[in-house]
Amino acid sequence: MHWYIIGSMAALLTMFGFVPQVIKIFCTKSVEDVSLPMLFQFGIGVLLWTLYGFHLRNPIHVVANIVTFLTLSVVIGLYIHYSYVIVGRNNER
Template identity: 35%
Template sequence: MEIDYITTLGLIAGLLSTIAYLPQVIKTWKSKSASDLSWSMLITLCAGIILWLVYATYIQDIPLIAANIVTLLLASIILVLKIKYN
C-alpha cells in the first residue's frame, strides 16, 4: 500500500499533536502533583478525544485513529495521575 502526501501530512500532524501531551505526563509523574490541571479540562478533553476517535473510525481515517488512540492514552494517564495525586 502506497502512502500519499496527504496521509503523511496527517500522520505528522497527529504525531506532533499527540506528543505535545508527553511533557505534561512526565511532569505530573515526576512532581506527583496535578493540582494545576483543571478537572473540567481533563474530562472535556478525554470526552472530545473519544468523539474524535468515534468519528475517525466511522470515516476510516487511519492517521486520525492512530493519533486519537495515543492522545487518549496520554490524556487518560494524566487524568489517572490527577485522581491518584489529588
C-alpha cells in the same frame, strides 16, 4: 506523500501531546494548577473524534485519537493519584 507526512506529523504531535504533562507531573508530583474538567472534556471529545474517524475511514485519524485517549487516561490517573490519594494520606497523619 506530501499530505501523508503532514497528517502523520500532526498525528504524532497531538497523540503524544499530553506526554510532556505526564513527565511534569511525575517530576513535580503536583497537579494543583492542572484543570480536571479540561482533562475530562478532552477525554470525551477525543473518544467522539475516534468514532468520527471510523466514519471518515481515515486510519491516521482513528489511531491518533486512540493514542491521545490513552495518554490522557494516564494524566487523569496521575491527577487522581497526586491530588486525592496523596491528600488522603496526609489527612490520615
